[in-house]
Amino acid sequence: MDDIKTRLKDFLKATRMTREELARRSGVKKSQIDKWLSKVPIPASRVKFFELIMKDCGYTAPEAPAEIRVRIHPSQWEKFKSEAELHGLTVNEWTVSVLDAHASIPCRRR
Secondary structure (H helix, E strand, O other), rough: HHHHHHHHHHHHHHOOOOHHHHHHHOOOHHHHHHHHHOOOOOOOHHHHHHHHHHHOOOOOOOOOOOOOOOOOOHHHHHHHHHHHHHHOHHHHHHHHHHHHHOOOOOOOOO
């Protein structure tokens, strides 16, 4: 799914606007909105129009979470995986909790 379709779906959900209302504001039928949000590409002229509607409604898309990539040895991976499972977490959840815990440790500034 392309970015505008994702943003439109998020916008509709966040604002509780129906597809019928979006269609009315856009001057098209609801069936056209349904097609655009499923498989038919949205024309560039409509993309700009939808962006204006979202802006006029005060909608700003939430920021995507930052991503951190770290190279680790397979033995480290197994150790992290075991620790995560011990706590009933995925490796990603466990890593985030460990980083959060370490971020709150006071340190001396130079």
